[in-house]
Amino acid sequence: MNNTNANADTNTPVSSSQQKIALITGGSRGLGKNTALVLARQGVDIILTYQSREADAHAVVAQIQALGRRAVALQLDTGAADTFAGFTEKLQQVLAQQWQRHQFDFLMNNAGIGGHTSFAETSETQFDQLMNIHFKGVFFLTQTLLPVIADHGRILNVSSGLTRFSLPGHAAYAAMKGAVEVLSRYLAKELGARGIAVNVIAPGAIATDFGGCVVRDNAQLNQFVANQTALGRAGLPDDIGGVASALLSDSCGWINGQRIEASGGMFL
Numbered sequence: 026m027n028n029t030n031a032n033a034d035t036n037t038p039v040s041s042s043q044q045k046i047a048l049i050t051g052g053s054r055g056l057g058k059n060t061a062l063v064l065a066r067q068g069v070d071i072i073l074t075y076q077s078r079e080a081d082a083h084a085v086v087a088q089i090q091a092l093g094r095r096a097v098a099l100q101l102d103t104g105a106a107d108t109f110a111g112f113t114e115k116l117q118q119v120l121a122q123q124w125q126r127h128q129f130d131f132l133m134n135n136a137g138i139g140g141h142t143s144f145a146e147t148s149e150t151q152f153d154q155l156m157n158i159h160f161k162g163v164f165f166l167t168q169t170l171l172p173v174i175a176d177h178g179r180i181l182n183v184s185s186g187l188t189r190f191s192l193p194g195h196a197a198y199a200a201m202k203g204a205v206e207v208l209s210r211y212l213a214k215e216l217g218a219r220g221i222a223v224n225v226i227a228p229g230a231i232a233t234d235f236g237g238c239v240v241r242d243n244a245q246l247n248q249f250v251a252n253q254t255a256l257g258r259a260g261l262p263d264d265i266g267g268v269a270s271a272l273l274s275d276s277c278g279w280i281n282g283q284r285i286e287a288s289g290g291m292f293l
Contacts, residue, residue, distance in 0.1 A: 044095075046129040047273065048072045048116070050103055050166070051136030053082035056183065056228065059266035060133060061085060065094040067270060072119065072129065074101040074136065095123060103136040104157035109169040117173060128175040131273045134163045134182045134205075144196040152197050159201035164208060177220035179273045182209045184284065186229040190292040202227075206284055213282030222281040224272050229288025231260040255290025264289070 047064050051057040052073025061071045062085070071089050075082035075098060082098035089096035097119050101112050120126050137159055142151060163182060174180070184206050187199040206225050213223040230250040250259040268287045271277050 044124065045069045045131065046072060046120070046124060046126070047131035047133065048074070048129050048170075049133040049135055050074045050101065051076075053078045053085055053098070056231065056262055056265045056269070057133070057135040058085050059262035060135070060269040061096075062088060062092070063266035063270045064131075064273070065089040065092045065096070067274075068094070069131070069270075069273075070095040070124070072097045072099060072116070074099050074103070076100070076102050076136070097123060101136075103134075103162040103166060104154065106157070106161060106165045109166050112166075113169050113173060116170075120173070128173050128178075130175050130178045132167065132170060132174055132178070132180045133269065133273070134167065134180070136162070137183065140198055141194040142197070143194055147197050155197050155201050159198070160204045160208075163205055167212065171216075174221065179278075180209075180212060180216070180221060180223040181269060181272050182206075182223070182225050184225045184227040186227055186286055186288045186291055188227060188284075189286065209284075210282045217281070222278060224280055224282070225284040226265070226269050226272060227284055227286040227288070228265050229254065229260050229286070229291040231262060231265060250291070253292055254288065255293050258289070260287070260289055 045068070047061070047069050049057045049061050049071065052061045052071070053075035057073065061073055065071055071094065073082060073085060073096070079098075079100070086096040086098050099112065099115060099119065102108060117127060120129060138154070140151065140155065167180065182205050184202040185199060187195050188203045188206060191199070206227075209223050209225045216223060232247065247259050251257055265287055268285065272280065272285060
C-alpha cells in the first residue's frame with residue numbers, strides 16, 4: 026500500500042523554474058528538520074518526507090513557509106521499497122502543481138532509525154529492518170528518483186561516525202551505513218556524466234530524539250561523548266545542518282564521492 030500525502034500553502038507564490046528544490050527524507054525531526062530550515066533560510070524550497078509524524082512534518086512546513094519559502098510534506102516509508110514508484114508519481118504531481126517543474130535539485134537520504142543491540146543478540150528481524158531502511162531503501166529510492174533529479178544536482182547520503190570508530194551495540198547499524206558509504210562512491214562515479222555530485226555526511230553523536238533520545242537525555246552518556254570529543258561536547262542539530270547545506274551548495278560542487286565527518290573530533 027502506498028500512503029502519500031501532500032501539505033502545501035497554495036497562497037505561497039509559485040517559484041520560478043530556476044528555484045532550487047531539495048527533497049529530504051525524514052525531514053520532520055532531528056537532522057533532517059535542521060537541514061531543511063538551514064536550506065530554507067538560504068533560499069531553497071523544501072519537500073520533506075515523514076513516516077508517521079504527520080503533525081511534526083506539517084509544523085516544519087509551516088516554519089519553512091514563515092521563512093518565505095515553499096514547502097511540501099509527503100508521507101513515505103523508506104523501508105518499503107514497493108511503495109517508491111507510487112511515491113515518485115505523487116512527487117512528480119506535486120512538482121508540476123507547485124513549481125511547474127518535473128525535477129528537483131537536491132536529494133538528502135536522511136531517514137533512519139536507531140537501536141542498540143549487541144552482535145550476538147541481533148535478530149534477523151532487527152537486521153532486516155535496519156537493512157530495509159538504511160541501505161535497501163537508500164539504494165532503491167535513489168534509483169527510482171533518478172529521472173526526477175535534475176542534471177547538475179546533488180545527492181547527500183547520511184552515514185555515521187560509527188563507520189570509522191566502533192562502539193558495542195551498533196554492529197548491524199554501522200554495517201548498513203558502511204554499505205551506504207561504498208554505494209555513494211559508486212553513485213558519484215556513475216552519475217558523474219550527468220554532473221550530479223554524491224557525497225556522504227557522517228555525524229558523530231548528536232543530541233536529538235534519535236535512538237530514544239539517549240545522547241540528549243542521558244547525562245552520563247552525554248558526558249561520555251563530550252569526554253571523547255576534541256571540542257568537548259556532544260553535537261547539536263545546528264552542528265550538522267550547516268555542513269549538510271554546504272555540501273549541497275554550488276560552492277562545494279567540486280567535492281564528489283567523499284565522506285565528510287561532522288563529529289567535533291570524536292575519538293581522534
